[in-house]
Amino acid sequence: MAAPSPETAKQTHLHYLSQALDLARLSPPKPTNFRVGCLIVSYPASTSTEASQAHKSQGQGQVLSTGYTLELEGNTHAEQCALSKLAAQHGTDEAHLHGLDVLSANQNVTLYTTLEPCGLRLSGNKPCVERIIDTRKSGGGIGKVIFGAREPGTFVKDSKSLMRLYEVGVPWEFVPDLQDEILKVAKEGHNKPVSREAQGQKAGIDDISPEERRRQEQLPRNPKKRMMEVDVPP
Incomplete structure (x- = not known):
């Protein structure tokens, strides 16, 4: 059996991007976030390469986890939620996802x-692109990233995430067919007045999940900064 045609592969990608878009609609509209949806899908290797390709071309991958913006506690992103939920399903944390069999190389995730x-x-939270890269420490992990729209420059100008993926050898593909609807959903809520609390979040204040806060508290601190924080007697 021949490998799937580019058009067939594209239909598979649109199948899952459409599901991701439905997830994005579950995210609450806010002026400080993009509403994003994410799926992690595996296409386990078959004993027959042709059979494996056919399995993938028919959109019959196995959905391992899903996520959407603000699904979990904190100002969480969709990819972050999907990875955290996948780790929880297997009784571990996100830092140890790379050791799971479900993300081994032959799962084609x-x-x-x-x-x-x-x-x-x-905020200083770990970017989603670095979370994706961290899953690959043991040779498997996320093998490819497919997305439906580029990140607008609303919060971060000129995102370098795709260059970062390229640098470490993670293939990516932009499938633009749903782009207009994806951006419409992503930006819903951006025309609402921004409260003082939300302005603080936009500037990176309180934009830290409990997990990320614990991680940052364990980082070595600047001795000079520590000296500046010491109470000075009157």
Whole structure:
């Protein structure tokens, strides 16, 4: 059996991007976030290469996890939620996803997301592109990233996430057919007045999940900064 044609493969990608778009619609509209949906899908290798290709071309991959913006506690992104939920399903944390059999190389795992994964977070939270890369520490992990729209420059100008994926050898593909609807959904809520609290979040204040806060608290601190924080007696 021949490998699927580019058009057939594209239909498979649109199948999962459409599901990701439905997930994005579950995210609450806010002026400080993009509403994004994500699926992590595996296409387990078959004993027959032809059979494996046919399996993939028919959109019959196995959905391992899903996520959408703000699904979990904190100012969480869609990819972050999907990866955290996948880790929880297997009784581990996100830092140890790379050791799971479900993400081994022969599972051919693809991450579908409506919007290009973020390459920078103003809060100091780990960007989604780095979370994706971290799954590959043991040779498997996320094998490809497919997205339906580039990240607008609303919060971060000129995202470098795709260059970062290229640098570490993670293939990516932009499938633009649903782009207009994806951006419409992503930006819903951006025309609402921004409260003082939301302005703080937009500037990176309180934009940290409990998990990320614990990670940052464990980082070594600047001794000079520590000296500046010491109470000075009157």
